[in-house]
Amino acid sequence: MKAELMVRRGVLAMALAGLLVAGAYAQDPTPQQEDVKADKKDIRQDKKDLAKDRADRNADQRDINKDKRDLSKDRADRNADQRDINHDKRDLSKDRADRNADQRDINKDKRDLARDDAKYGANSSEAKDDRKDLRADRADRNKDQRDINKDKVDLAKDRADRNADQRDINHDKKDLAKDRKDRNKDQKDINKDKRDLHKDRKDLRKDRKGR
Numbered sequence: 045m046k047a048e049l050m051v052r053r054g055v056l057a058m059a060l061a062g063l064l065v066a067g068a069y070a071q072d073p074t075p076q077q078e079d080v081k082a083d084k085k086d087i088r089q090d091k092k093d094l095a096k097d098r099a100d101r102n103a104d105q106r107d108i109n110k111d112k113r114d115l116s117k118d119r120a121d122r123n124a125d126q127r128d129i130n131h132d133k134r135d136l137s138k139d140r141a142d143r144n145a146d147q148r149d150i151n152k153d154k155r156d157l158a159r160d161d162a163k164y165g166a167n168s169s170e171a172k173d174d175r176k177d178l179r180a181d182r183a184d185r186n187k188d189q190r191d192i193n194k195d196k197v198d199l200a201k202d203r204a205d206r207n208a209d210q211r212d213i214n215h216d217k218k219d220l221a222k223d224r225k226d227r228n229k230d231q232k233d234i235n236k237d238k239r240d241l242h243k244d245r246k247d248l249r250k251d252r253k254g255r
Contacts, residue, residue, distance in 0.1 A: 083248035104227035125206035146185035153178035
């Protein structure tokens with residue numbers, strides 16, 4: 045009876061020892077399990093990096109598209125301003141020619157008036173007609189001078205607008221170059237993330253096989 049009891053106790057002790065060893069073994073992961081766990085963590089991180097770099101690349105591409113639209117608009121504005129400048133120059137040139145022609149007419153009217161005053165008298169119909177012509181030519185000359193002054197203001201404004209648009213164009217080009225550089229860098233990061241992800245997946249397969 046005592047022998048049977050001792051055998052039972054021995055079996056129970058061995059079973060308990062086996063359970064303790066199995067539990068300790070289960071709690072202490074093998075190097076292979078550690079590698080698999082690390083590989084999974086690396087893969088999760090690679091996916092996060094890939095998603096972030098793709099989002100950055102897409103944002104940069106949207107910036108590039110906006111820069112292109114801005115550049116196109118500013119170039120159109122600059123070209124329109126240049127056309128306005130050319131138009132202002134033609135107007136200014138024409139108004140100056142008209143003003144000079146009016147001044148020549150005024151000078152001629154003065155000579156005619158002086159001659160007719162001397163020849164027919166200041167109150168003669170000829171002198172009155174000369175004075176009338178002189179007033180009309182002076183009015184034309186003054187109008188042309190006002191047109192010239194307005195043309196100068198328009199020309200100065202259009203030149204300022206053209207220069208502002210050119211500065212915008214230069215700024216747009218810089219933005220476009222920077223955003224393209226950022227986009228290209230993000231694309232390189234994406235390519236690297238893909239290689240890292242591929243490598244980590246390969247490592248995971250190897251570690252699962254225990255090689």
